[in-house]
Amino acid sequence: MDGRDPFAVELEQFQGPLDLLLHLIRTQGIDIFDIPIARITEQFLRAVERLPPSALDRAGEFLEMAATLVRIKAQMLFPRPTPPDEEAGVDPRTALVERLVAYARIQAAARALADRHDAWAQRWPRGWREPRPRRAPPPVVATWAEVVAAAAKLVARRRPPLTYRPSARPVSVRARLRALWRALQRRPRWRFERLARHPHERRWVIATFLACLELAKRGRVRLRQLVPFGPLWVLRRRAPAPVVDHGPQPEDRSSFVREP
Amino acid sequence: MDLSRKIEAALFASLEPLTLADLARLEDGATEADVAAALAALRAEYATTGRAVDIVEVAGGVQLRTRPEFAPVLARLDTVPEPGRLSAAALETLAVIAYHQPISRAQIEAIRGVGCGAVLRTLLDRELITVVGRGDGVGRPSLYGTTTRFLEHFGFRSLDDLPPLEGFDAWASGDGGA
Numbered sequence: 001m002d003g004r005d006p007f008a009v010e011l012e013q014f015q016g017p018l019d020l021l022l023h024l025i026r027t028q029g030i031d032i033f034d035i036p037i038a039r040i041t042e043q044f045l046r047a048v049e050r051l052p053p054s055a056l057d058r059a060g061e062f063l064e065m066a067a068t069l070v071r072i073k074a075q076m077l078f079p080r081p082t083p084p085d086e087e088a089g090v091d092p093r094t095a096l097v098e099r100l101v102a103y104a105r106i107q108a109a110a111r112a113l114a115d116r117h118d119a120w121a122q123r124w125p126r127g128w129r130e131p132r133p134r135r136a137p138p139p140v141v142a143t144w145a146e147v148v149a150a151a152a153k154l155v156a157r158r159r160p161p162l163t164y165r166p167s168a169r170p171v172s173v174r175a176r177l178r179a180l181w182r183a184l185q186r187r188p189r190w191r192f193e194r195l196a197r198h199p200h201e202r203r204w205v206i207a208t209f210l211a212c213l214e215l216a217k218r219g220r221v222r223l224r225q226l227v228p229f230g231p232l233w234v235l236r237r238r239a240p241a242p243v244v245d246h247g248p249q250p251e252d253r254s255s256f257v258r259e260p
Numbered sequence: 261m262d263l264s265r266k267i268e269a270a271l272f273a274s275l276e277p278l279t280l281a282d283l284a285r286l287e288d289g290a291t292e293a294d295v296a297a298a299l300a301a302l303r304a305e306y307a308t309t310g311r312a313v314d315i316v317e318v319a320g321g322v323q324l325r326t327r328p329e330f331a332p333v334l335a336r337l338d339t340v341p342e343p344g345r346l347s348a349a350a351l352e353t354l355a356v357i358a359y360h361q362p363i364s365r366a367q368i369e370a371i372r373g374v375g376c377g378a379v380l381r382t383l384l385d386r387e388l389i390t391v392v393g394r395g396d397g398v399g400r401p402s403l404y405g406t407t408t409r410f411l412e413h414f415g416f417r418s419l420d421d422l423p424p425l426e427g428f429d430a431w432a433s434g435d436g437g438a
Contacts, residue, residue: 015348015349015352015372015374016372016373016374017373017374018372018373019373058374061373061374061375065373099371099373102371103371103372103373105425105426105428106352106355106356106359106371106372106425107352107355108428108429109355109358109359109423109425109428110348110351110352110354110355111351112423112428113351113354113355113358113414114346114351116414116415116416117343117346117351117413117414119328119415120413120414120415121331121343122328122331123314123316123325123326123327123328123331123415124325124326124331124334124340124341125275125323125324125325125412126271126272126273126274126275126323126324
């Protein structure tokens with residue numbers, strides 16, 4: 001890379017990839033409707049290469065555009081055979097040009113707004129006060145140890161891996177409901193995972209969860225989760241009568257959970 | 261009491277622009293035409309007596325504002341609020357919203373080609389934009405639109421005052437290029 005590149009630019013001064021493209025086009029007096037894609041792509045990539053590693057956030061936006069440019073360049077070198085139902089000879093640059101024009105208009109509109117702002121900022125209304133910024137939500141504070149511990153927990157939870165069985169044996173929510181109630185008669189407090197029977201099979205988890213919700217709706221249990229992402233507790237409420245099975249009901253027809 | 265004087269008092273006391281309908285409530289039986297006539301009289305009076313304030317039409321109503329030539333004088337005082345500046349990114353985002361409202365964050369980002377989360381937060385905090393609805397897409401995204409404060413801030417009477425987007429020459433470069 002020679003140090004005297006006339007189009008060397010600092011990406012920091014640009015709003016984004018579209019702004020950079022417009023800059024390259026304007027400063028070289030290029031006709032927007034006939035962009036020399038190869039040249040512009042090369043200049044664009046050279047600018048992106050100079051992005052400091054700390055600018056990863058912004059790099060993504062620029063890299064996405066770089067990919068678009070490279071694709072257009074390839075399409076112009078090797079035009080695809082035109083499908084019969086498509087209009088012949090659609091310029092691969094068209095979509096990008098339309099975006100650039102729309103963006104350039106917005107930039108002009110933003111400048112017009114800035115001018116109006118400057119003019120009207122000279123004229124004070126009565127005692128108007130800039131609204132105070134609302135307090136930002138507190139940042140998540142965590143030590144590395146906590147992050148690592150959370151990650152370890154996540155890894156542990158994934159083992160054994162979720163088994164996938166193509167058999168479509170459905171799990172009945174109602175059967176789960178009865179099983180749950182029996183379990184709650186034996187002991188009033190359960191961790192949800194212990195109730196799910198096959199806690200690594202999605203349909204069992206879902207059916208058991210739906211059964212828990214149903215019991216909670218009927219006022220038989222309380223569901224508690226003391227900390228976010230912590231264990232879910234199913235607690236039996238002091239209820240006089242056991243769950244009465246009303247037999248099949250119309251809405252029960254769908255209360256089987258199958259593997260998706 | 262003259263209707264003009266009542267209007268003057270109301271304009272002085274109000275923090276928001278007042279509509280003709282608002283001002284008509286100051287006097288029993290006053291019509292909006294009466295208000296308009298009284299406002300015209302007040303304006304003429306301010307002009308002939310060389311007052312430092314003027315009545316301007318903004319955000320669908322009228323408001324008292326200092327004349328622009330007093331800006332350097334007012335800047336000497338700390339108690340006069342300094343007009344907040346907006347970054348280039350904020351102005352650009354605001355322009356997208358003003359012309360394309362209601363619009364979702366994803367749509368704004370597609371037009372600008374960059375993420376807009378922090379900028380949207382700033383504009384919301386400054387009450388220049390607000391959530392005006394929910395889109396149909398996945399997750400029912402928030403749709404943003406401009407506020408009355410936006411009109412007031414930029415001195416627009418209504419959104420119809422926005423210069424048409426098509427009227428901007430896309431090639432008039434901001435950095436003096438073309």
